[in-house]
Amino acid sequence: MVARLRAPGLLRGGWFFAMGIGFAYALTTLIRYVSHYHPFVHGDSVLRVGMVSGPMFFLVGLGAFDYWFYWASGRKTRPEDHSSHGARSWKDYFRVNTDHKVIGIQYTVHSFIYLLIGGLFAMLVRAELAQPGAKFVDANTYNGLFSVHASLLIFLFVIPVFAGLANFVLPLMIGAPDMAFPRLNALSFWLLPIAGLMMLASFFAPGGSFASGWTAYAPLSTSAPIGQDFFTIGVQFAGASSIATALNFLVTIITMRAPGMSFFRLPLLVWANFSTSLLVVIATPFIAASQFFVLLDRSLGFNFFEAGKGGDVLMYQHVFWFYSHPAVYIMMLPGFGIISEILAVKSRKPIFGYRMMAFSLLAIVALGFTVWAHHMFTAGVQTWIRVPMMITTSIIAVPTGIKIFSWLATLWRGVIHLDTPMLFALGFLTMFTLGGISGVMLAMVPFDLHVSKTYFIVAHIHYVLFGGSLFTIFAGVYYWFPKMTGRMFDERLGKIHFWTTFVGFNVTFGPMHLIGLQGMPRRVADYATQFATWNLIISLASFVIGLSTLVFVYNMVTSWRGGPRAAANPWRALTLEWQVSSPPPIFNFDALPTVVGGPYEYGVPGAVHGVFRGAEVKTSSAGSGVAIPAGE
Amino acid sequence: MEAAGLAPEIHSHDDHGDHHGPPAANRSSRVEPQLLGMLLFIISEIMIFGAFFTAYFFIRVVQGDPWPAPGTSIPVLVAGFNTCILLSSSATLHWAETSIKAGNRFGLKAGILSTLLLGITFLFVQINEYVHLGFAPKDSAQGTIFYGLTGLHGAHVFVGLTLLSMVTVRSFKGHFSPEEHRGVEVPGIYWHFVDVMWIVVYFAVYIL
Amino acid sequence: MEEQEHDTPHRPAQSRRALLPAFAIAAVATAGGIVLGLVIPWFPPQADSQAQSIDTLYYVLIVVTVPVFVLVETVVLYAVYKFRMRPGEELLDGPPIHGNTRLEIIWTAAPSAIIAALVVYAAVVLRHIEHKPRGEVQVQVYAQQFTWSFGYPPATPGGKTVVASDLYLVKDRPVRFRVHTSDVLHGFWIPAFRLQIDAVPGAAESFRATPTRLGTYDIVCTELCGLGHSVMRSTVHVVTPAAYSAFMSTRGAASTLPAAAGATQVAAMGKQVFTSTGGCGACHTLAAAGTTGTIGPSLDKYLKGKPEAFIRTSIVDPNAFVEKGYGANIMPASFSTSLSKDELNAVVKYVATVTAK
Numbered sequence A: 001m002v003a004r005l006r007a008p009g010l011l012r013g014g015w016f017f018a019m020g021i022g023f024a025y026a027l028t029t030l031i032r033y034v035s036h037y038h039p040f041v042h043g044d045s046v047l048r049v050g051m052v053s054g055p056m057f058f059l060v061g062l063g064a065f066d067y068w069f070y071w072a073s074g075r076k077t078r079p080e081d082h083s084s085h086g087a088r089s090w091k092d093y094f095r096v097n098t099d100h101k102v103i104g105i106q107y108t109v110h111s112f113i114y115l116l117i118g119g120l121f122a123m124l125v126r127a128e129l130a131q132p133g134a135k136f137v138d139a140n141t142y143n144g145l146f147s148v149h150a151s152l153l154i155f156l157f158v159i160p161v162f163a164g165l166a167n168f169v170l171p172l173m174i175g176a177p178d179m180a181f182p183r184l185n186a187l188s189f190w191l192l193p194i195a196g197l198m199m200l201a202s203f204f205a206p207g208g209s210f211a212s213g214w215t216a217y218a219p220l221s222t223s224a225p226i227g228q229d230f231f232t233i234g235v236q237f238a239g240a241s242s243i244a245t246a247l248n249f250l251v252t253i254i255t256m257r258a259p260g261m262s263f264f265r266l267p268l269l270v271w272a273n274f275s276t277s278l279l280v281v282i283a284t285p286f287i288a289a290s291q292f293f294v295l296l297d298r299s300l301g302f303n304f305f306e307a308g309k310g311g312d313v314l315m316y317q318h319v320f321w322f323y324s325h326p327a328v329y330i331m332m333l334p335g336f337g338i339i340s341e342i343l344a345v346k347s348r349k350p351i352f353g354y355r356m357m358a359f360s361l362l363a364i365v366a367l368g369f370t371v372w373a374h375h376m377f378t379a380g381v382q383t384w385i386r387v388p389m390m391i392t393t394s395i396i397a398v399p400t401g402i403k404i405f406s407w408l409a410t411l412w413r414g415v416i417h418l419d420t421p422m423l424f425a426l427g428f429l430t431m432f433t434l435g436g437i438s439g440v441m442l443a444m445v446p447f448d449l450h451v452s453k454t455y456f457i458v459a460h461i462h463y464v465l466f467g468g469s470l471f472t473i474f475a476g477v478y479y480w481f482p483k484m485t486g487r488m489f490d491e492r493l494g495k496i497h498f499w500t501t502f503v504g505f506n507v508t509f510g511p512m513h514l515i516g517l518q519g520m521p522r523r524v525a526d527y528a529t530q531f532a533t534w535n536l537i538i539s540l541a542s543f544v545i546g547l548s549t550l551v552f553v554y555n556m557v558t559s560w561r562g563g564p565r566a567a568a569n570p571w572r573a574l575t576l577e578w579q580v581s582s583p584p585p586i587f588n589f590d591a592l593p594t595v596v597g598g599p600y601e602y603g604v605p606g607a608v609h610g611v612f613r614g615a616e617v618k619t620s621s622a623g624s625g626v627a628i629p630a631g632e
Numbered sequence B: 001m002e003a004a005g006l007a008p009e010i011h012s013h014d015d016h017g018d019h020h021g022p023p024a025a026n027r028s029s030r031v032e033p034q035l036l037g038m039l040l041f042i043i044s045e046i047m048i049f050g051a052f053f054t055a056y057f058f059i060r061v062v063q064g065d066p067w068p069a070p071g072t073s074i075p076v077l078v079a080g081f082n083t084c085i086l087l088s089s090s091a092t093l094h095w096a097e098t099s100i101k102a103g104n105r106f107g108l109k110a111g112i113l114s115t116l117l118l119g120i121t122f123l124f125v126q127i128n129e130y131v132h133l134g135f136a137p138k139d140s141a142q143g144t145i146f147y148g149l150t151g152l153h154g155a156h157v158f159v160g161l162t163l164l165s166m167v168t169v170r171s172f173k174g175h176f177s178p179e180e181h182r183g184v185e186v187p188g189i190y191w192h193f194v195d196v197m198w199i200v201v202y203f204a205v206y207i208l
Numbered sequence C: 001m002e003e004q005e006h007d008t009p010h011r012p013a014q015s016r017r018a019l020l021p022a023f024a025i026a027a028v029a030t031a032g033g034i035v036l037g038l039v040i041p042w043f044p045p046q047a048d049s050q051a052q053s054i055d056t057l058y059y060v061l062i063v064v065t066v067p068v069f070v071l072v073e074t075v076v077l078y079a080v081y082k083f084r085m086r087p088g089e090e091l092l093d094g095p096p097i098h099g100n101t102r103l104e105i106i107w108t109a110a111p112s113a114i115i116a117a118l119v120v121y122a123a124v125v126l127r128h129i130e131h132k133p134r135g136e137v138q139v140q141v142y143a144q145q146f147t148w149s150f151g152y153p154p155a156t157p158g159g160k161t162v163v164a165s166d167l168y169l170v171k172d173r174p175v176r177f178r179v180h181t182s183d184v185l186h187g188f189w190i191p192a193f194r195l196q197i198d199a200v201p202g203a204a205e206s207f208r209a210t211p212t213r214l215g216t217y218d219i220v221c222t223e224l225c226g227l228g229h230s231v232m233r234s235t236v237h238v239v240t241p242a243a244y245s246a247f248m249s250t251r252g253a254a255s256t257l258p259a260a261a262g263a264t265q266v267a268a269m270g271k272q273v274f275t276s277t278g279g280c281g282a283c284h285t286l287a288a289a290g291t292t293g294t295i296g297p298s299l300d301k302y303l304k305g306k307p308e309a310f311i312r313t314s315i316v317d318p319n320a321f322v323e324k325g326y327g328a329n330i331m332p333a334s335f336s337t338s339l340s341k342d343e344l345n346a347v348v349k350y351v352a353t354v355t356a357k
């Protein structure tokens, strides 16, 4: 028993967590005692400090830092025995694991749980809005529901699920045995459940959950009940996780490509994650800072946003959007990468205009930093800033257009395999275009003056995030499902999933454009009766999306458990991840492949992307570690 | 991230069971992973400071209130003295780094220890300054951002000191050699970054 | 790896004429889409001169972007129809086309041109709607959780600013709103005017409008401001100059009473506070005052037999007692400061009197 309590793992994490809370209690009480604050024991302070110390202690207990402590204490680093690498039973998914494939699956499954929870909150939101008047939940709960809905779906679903998919396939794609910093990778994952549980736990806080939207504008957030802190601090954990993963991706891509894998031979998914990681590394500190400001204002009486004392309320929005606009591309670019993979494979043609595809990603990254104030056209910013931001914002349509048109050209004259991943990819193409176009409309300042903060925005959000990001996520999950699990999914259920989602999605979010223009503001629990009919239709359709998601979940769970075994390369793809078994061997490759051509040379006679020297080494376990790849 | 990831040791493995190691990764760049990781991390750190400087800009320039807040003063000289302390700590750190590259273990130990002590002195002086300032963050937005920026920097000094103390422990235990000194170098870069950042903070908050 | 070793079979090359039907479909769909986009009743009534420019901008955007959308849609559908894999083609590959510089230049240049045109046009519209007209009046807009009130220029030069809870504007008289808030952010939106601006603590934001159509229109709060955000509504009345003067003469009443004021004077002021200055009627139904708000409890129903002290407490400190079925923190807690002493006394007296029976 004692041994189990002392061994790294969830159990030790649990009692360390309790110690962390105890630490917070002791620390705050001591400080308040020393500085003569009354009462010494202050619940809110304990809670705030505990929200940081509890999770940190938990991570220590879990064993996320064991190796580093070992190293830091100055002992000789023990030779790596790979005991924390790979999964042999389901239990290995519940501990600190350094295998990028295990982490990829941890990430992906964990994120999808939050899709279900966040989606469930959306269902409650729609239930409330089905009829005018407060019917179902009170105003406080309603505000909490959509705030948590958006926060979970953004910070715990879309951003991490892309990181998860890339975690699994990216090292394989570039011919690397793992990520550059496997332990940091494991830590990145374990920060997420902390962030997610924290945000969910806010519902139990006195005064209810955080309820100032996912944007948490000051001064509403600085004057909100304690539930707000669960967002403020939870976001820090999610943000730290993204920064760490992004660092890891960048270093991996730059330093660990297989011989011959030049930048212009990288699959576009790798390019997409490279660009995304740049965005994350540069932008995410801004949301961290914005929430530090809120936290300091709330807990220590700082005056960042206290207009009466010289603080600046709009500064919050500048800092927040300087992250959160790039964040919308963080939530889209990896999806672009997925689509490029799938469209090429499923139309059996090379990606049209590969180089422009890569450059347009970088262009979006660069432009993405210059447009944040388009969220503030009606916020009372200096009037001169609006036209420049309108220009930069609409220019983003150009690189994005290049991508859309290149994908269309890729389709043209291909041999189009219309299976589930492809259906979602095509659904993405059409729906994202609509969402992007409504974005360009929003960029036009005079028009935005009317529709900002209305349901037109809610429509835009969901056309780009659901029709854009989520469709690419579904496409990617179906596409790599055989690789990740070694099983095939049920194609018929997949098609049912697509069509119900596609129809339900359009009926849900299409009419929101109209009611927004006609005058329905967002973030309201109650609305004018003139919008009743549309809202009822929207709510009914949204339940269809909910049901369709259950079809997806059913398909994934049953196929994973009992689907037919997948071949190594069921899609006849060229990229490297498909050249190893499904699921891939524990160390990815026995010997690194050498890359000799582009990744999308479909239809080119005799084209090869990567060659594996000595395929016979594949089965032997000894000696593979020293196989020297060609070129060294 | 601290130099743990790809240490060459991890590829020497004992061959039993399926615990054979992965194939050695190809090095597709001349930059070392640890170094690159630290540089990227520093970019993130610069952006954190960037956000605080944005707050500073809005409070000081956009709001246009007097600086420092009326009735308060900022001890430029004490902080200037402190700046010298921090700058000299960069020099001693550099000494430690060049020493170990030349195989001079005494230089390493002396350099790293004095860096550590100088850093602690800096932090101590800073805290002492806080105590005697006579204004608090809750008094005014100017106070808020003064404590915000210097406090953020102080937190970085603290992190830097934590890293340096690990290096110190390892130096005294006989680690590092002319061939193998990444463990000094990478935390060292961080420390130099913290120093450079202080100069920017010092100029913005105390001098301007 | 095996598949790539042997030569990949291709489909026979398609003639260029394959494009023609696609073009035809696209043209028809575009026309249909544009017509649809123009006939859908997107907007609430146009009640100011700005609305006209903004609506036109929107219709231009529709005309420009529908073809883009239809183009993408058509290519996808047509490609799926025309190039989908047919039985027996499982191992076929498409032709290895890697790019086409001319096409790529076209689809970079064309959207750039469209964007450039749109941006210039939108900038012109923006200038136009924000242009300072002659004879403009200023109306102060005060937002607080969760009510609006409005400050009008004094009726006579040198007089006092008139504050009321209704917004009255004169048709064709340009107005500039200066928007203030005493607590968190709010958003001042008049959908019929197509304009909104946030109320920002510590700043006065503004926008201009010239009402052009008589009638009453909604005022909606667009910035999440707390529990009562969804009910933070009011009404703007666009009226004739005569009606405006009438309004000013009734609402312009002073906020203090002479010491010797009689019961009728007190009752008049109480009613005035209830329906106007205090904005109580927006949330409460009170038959005597002719208000029908439903956000708060109906005072006719719930206050029957309640003592005056209870009413006073309920106004000064609404959370002291929260009626079952209604949320706390919705009724503003600021009346003890925002109303003058006399006004507060008057409204308490008034409410107590009319609900006593």
Ligand code: HEA
Binding pocket: A215, A328, A329, A331, A332, A374, A375, A376, A377, A393, A394, A396, A397, A398, A400, A401, A402, A404, A432, A433, A434, A435, A436, A437, A438, A439, A440, A441, A442, A443, A444, A448, A451, A452, A453, A457, A460, A461, A464, A465, A468, A469, C065, C068, C072, C111, C114, C115
């Ligand atoms: C995945 C996420 C994502 C993506 C990719 C985008 C993409 C874009 N967004 Fe969106 N946006 C959000 C998520 C996203 N957005 C969210 C969540 C909000 C609300 C936040 C909140 O307040 O809660 C928001 C809000 C938002 C606003 C603020 C509205 C307001 O609050 O008042 C604006 C205004 O300019 C805007 C614009 C744009 C533009 C111009 C793009 C462009 O990048 C789109 C470019 C793509 C295309 C244009 C389509 C393809 C191009 C062609 C086919 C070429 C030809 C096209 C033309 C010539 C038009 N978005």
Ligand code: HEA
Binding pocket: A115, A116, A117, A118, A119, A120, A122, A123, A125, A126, A146, A147, A149, A150, A153, A154, A158, A212, A213, A214, A215, A458, A461, A462, A465, A466, A469, A470, A508, A522, A523, A524, A525, A542, A545, A546, A547, A549, A550
């Ligand atoms: C990726 C992002 C994402 C996704 C996928 C969604 C998905 C959905 N969203 Fe959301 N939404 C946002 C991001 C997203 N949203 C953002 C950023 C906002 C702005 C918030 C703000 O203003 O701050 C927003 C706001 C928002 C609003 C506006 C609220 C308001 O302003 O008052 C509405 C209203 O209809 C809505 C509805 C929906 C619906 C019906 C879905 C559906 O697609 C959901 C589909 C349902 C599921 C996927 C779940 C299915 C599963 C079950 C039913 C069973 C599960 C069971 C168990 C777990 C036990 N969303």
Ligand code: CUA
Binding pocket: C143, C144, C145, C146, C185, C186, C187, C221, C222, C223, C224, C225, C226, C228, C229, C230, C232
């Ligand atoms: Cu006031 Cu919303």
Ligand SMILES: [Cu+2]
Binding pocket: A324, A325, A328, A372, A374, A375
């Ligand atoms: Cu944006």
